[in-house]
Amino acid sequence: DESSDKPGGKRRLLIVIAAVILLVVGGIAAAYFTGLMQPIIDLVLGKHQAPEPQQAAISSQKAVFFPLEELVVNLNTGGRKSIYLKIRVSLELSNADDIPRIQSVMPRIMDNFQVYLRELRIEDLKGSVGMYRLREELLARVNAAVAPAKVRDVLFKEMLIQ
Structure with a gap:
């Protein structure tokens, strides 16, 4: 070498x-x-x-669901024909003690949802990816509004685009 x-x-x-x-x-x-x-x-x-089946059943029973009012907004169409979104969601809470906090800031929650939903385009809601993004955005906005309470998930009860 x-x-x-x-x-x-x-x-x-x-x-x-x-x-x-x-x-x-x-x-x-x-x-x-x-x-x-x-x-x-x-x-x-x-x-x-892996969690034991008994523990998983107990933790799923602890969830509390809080339904929100129906929202109807017109989507951002860029000046074209109006397209409306009708949506009903429920909030999944881990603790029933958080319900008074949710109720006390309900106007803020609804305002956050309205402002966000009105800026969406029809393309933003297409497919499972669009639904996932919508769920994540709504969850982030509701958690910001209700802090220190914690919302686990946003569940879609109804969603209609017209």
Whole structure:
């Protein structure tokens, strides 16, 4: 190995090895911080256990549903023919004690929903992706309005586009 006897050859080899180690460590760190390694870590540490059926039934019974008033808004059509959205949702709460808080800020919740829904376009509501985004946006807006109370989910009871 004449190339390894050269001072530049050993230096180049050390740089390549250091770069590979840096890439591997960076990849592991990225996987850890994005949560991709969490199932593996839980499995190794023994934390990953399926909930017992009895516990799952008890936790689902604790949910409280709070229906909201029906909303009818016209969607953003950019000046074309008016398109209306009629929507009825229920809020899933983890604690019945949060109902008075929800009722006390109901005007704020309805205003947040109205303002957001009026800016939607028909394309925003197409497909399951559109429904998912709508659910996530409504959930974020209602949780901002009712804090410190917590809404688990926004459930669609009715949705009609006309």
